[in-house]
Amino acid sequence: MKKLTRRIDKERLLLGLAAPLLALVAALVVTALVILATGKNPGEAFSEMGSYGIASDSQVYILNKATTYYLAGIAVAIGFRMNLFNIGVDGQYRLAAFIAAVLGGALTAPGWIAIPLIILCAMATGALWAGIAGFLKVTRGVSEVISTIMLNAIATSVIAYLLQPGKLAELDEAGTTVRTTPLPKSSYFFSIDTGPSGILWGFLFVAVIVGIAYWFVLGRTRFGFDLRTVGQSETAAAASGVSVKRMVATSMLISGAVAGLIGMPTLLNDSHTFSNDFPAGIGFTGIAIALLGRNSPIGIALGALLWGFLERTTNHLEFEGYDKEILGVIQGVIVLSVVIAYEVVRRYGLKRQQQRVGAELAAQAAATTKKQEVA
Amino acid sequence: MHALCGENGAGKSTLMKILYGMQQPDEGTIIVDGEQVTFHNPADAIARGIGMVHQHFMLADNLTVLENIVLGAERLYGIGAKARAKVKEISDAYGLNVRPDVLMEQLGVADRQRVEILKVLYRGAKTLILDEPTAVLVPQEVDALFDNLRELKAEGLTVIFISHKLGEVLSVADEITVIRRGTTVGTADPKTTTTKQLAELMVGSELPTPETEESTVTDVPLLKVEGLHLTQTDLDGVERIILDQIDFTIHKGEVLGIAGVEGNGQSELVEAIMGIRTPDAGSITLDGTDISQLPTRRRRESGVGYIPEDRHRHGLLLEAPLWENRILGHVTERPNSRGGLLDLKAARTDTERIVEAYDVRTPGIEVTAASLSGGNQQKLIVGREMSHKPKLLIAAHPTRGVDVGAQAAIWDHIREARREGLAVLLISADLDELIGLSDTLRVMYRGRLVADADPATITPEELGSAMTGAASGHLEHPEQTEDDDR
Missing domain, CATH: 3.40.50.300 (P-loop containing nucleotide triphosphate hydrolases)
Structure with a gap:
């Protein structure tokens, strides 16, 4: 009995690894074909990417990028675990970062007060923005996919309206960029200077804490169990005593709050202000990463690192004379193959388990009958 | 053929x-x-x-x-x-x-x-x-x-x-x-x-019979349903009465069986008692406390066990392992959790116990619920619900799609708990099961409880005619005609 359980577990692990590996291999093959089609040597390109990607300054860059992506992946994954498709992470984090930047610029309090305030403000803004979609879904049955897409557009307009000199923004010293008042030095988040390799953002540690919290809350608490139950079967959840509507609203709020954190590494560790060139579209990256990481805290981390690596190295390829669109191709193919590979592997796994259980039971039965015959 | x-x-x-x-x-x-x-x-x-x-x-x-x-x-x-x-x-x-x-x-x-x-x-x-x-x-x-x-x-x-x-x-x-x-x-x-x-x-075993032995019915009312009324407006805007003035009382140690062709309001009745559906009028009293306004979880915590009619939709998380299914519906209760935290170790140990005690045939508790056969899934559900010492068990088609062996086991568990004072609301399409297990029988037709019968004397045929609306009131058994071949 024990042995079989172990075997199934081992197999499950293997199957779990099989899907992303399959997807990566498929992506590599397709990318190689694309590079070949442009008349270049894919082997060279890949080795160039590899050697450049592991350089120490690249490592720091990738870690910094991955911090942002990880938070985005977790924000989306919270929705996914509930069967909610929070496309609005993008609007949520941009609006949150903007409002938080405005607040941060206006605060003169010491850092130990200001930084938590800025972070809380961002989380609250994100939660509020996501909460609108949650509220509409619970009360009016509006699909969260539709409402969050709309809210993304609205967030863009709201930011564009408020990000003007005289409203909540100002011109920078050079007079070329519109931005919010920069944060005072005291409100910078701590960072680690690694010397020539660059500066490692301290927000990395917050991302790690968020990841641990995500794992703990979902896997070890009653609340997390309820949330996963709703995600797996709304009917079973309702029958088991979970208020599905309340759960939808709550998880939307949490997803939005985590989305609010996405802009924080950039704001507190890097730009210290919100301007028109504040990174956009990370919410969508988060969807890809959550898919890639299969909503698992470790998987999302690996996905985020991979995304950072790809960005760093394909940027470099551009200097070497390759087309920079290769990045988009690789990312797109990875996401597509991941979705397909997971579904294929999941179905195969379920079927295989059923067969194994059947076979094992038949063997057990055969054993007992034999025993009876002997006796 | x-x-x-x-x-x-x-x-x-x-x-x-x-x-x-x-x-x-x-x-x-x-x-x-x-x-x-x-x-x-x-x-x-x-x-x-x-x-x-x-x-x-x-x-x-x-x-x-x-x-x-x-x-x-x-x-x-x-x-x-x-x-x-x-x-x-x-x-x-x-x-x-x-x-x-x-x-x-x-x-x-x-x-x-x-x-x-x-x-x-x-x-x-x-x-x-x-x-x-x-x-x-x-x-x-x-x-x-x-x-x-x-x-x-x-x-x-x-x-x-x-x-x-x-x-x-x-x-x-x-x-x-x-x-x-x-x-x-x-x-x-x-x-x-x-x-x-x-x-x-x-x-390879004896044919089980759902005969109840000596009556264990007490005169302590456990579940009292009064004037339950539920209407539903369908897509065409027509208001349909789903439940119409449902009244009944189940005493400790009593099995109340409800017979009826499916779709006559049985599922809705169960859902109203569980708090999944909100009735328009009526009250539900469990062991002296009015639970009409309580959410489902509080009702379950106060001692209502539930074997749903559609185990795949309402009773299980098919792609989750057995031990997570053991937690389902009882996440706030021991051994599954302490405070707000899950107690995975205790839940797993208790799942092992259920698998053992209820003869759930599975190679282990880490396999998904979907890989078990229907009968074994049902045994797991029965084991789970019985493990929390319910005062009231709502059993909707507890042995549907379950083989003879598992059927006998499930009946035994219900009977055993009944001896200890469990009240059971039994809904079934299997008339032999209804007649064999119940202490009191009611017939449901178009949202109403139209007839009642004594399971000791009624035959499936007589019950069947009441289920199609052909007979109502107290079903008397014409003494001499039928012989007891069932």
């Missing part, structure tokens, strides 16, 4: 799926009319004259009977007069009495089943597979169905049917094949076999 019997999980459904091309066999051959064939999908099977009537009907409610029959087979006879003539012809030939222009939603279960059979015949089937065709029918309807099937047989068609009800199998089949754990364990001749022998062949 060939009947296929076997315990749940024995492989009956899988075998039928292979015959109908829904699943591919690893090895072995299928021979139709002396010719070896392979089916890649149901279309291949249909082309060979094999048709299947599923346990759950696949019909569109908003279409007429004719439209439902023609749907997907338009190429055969078109959708006009020719198709209508063909439907009429088949219907008359086999005495199916199908009215082509009635909307499907106006038909009862038995009529729907006839439409399903006609659908299959319309596609030219010479071999009919019926998956538990009698599970949803009352005895009178079962007899009518069997008459239809005999008609088909007389016309030279082959019928394969799957059933758990051994009495029916013996009365209607010409040949019986029994399978156990995926292999044929024997064939039986219905003329010379008794139900007991057949059951022993199936499970």
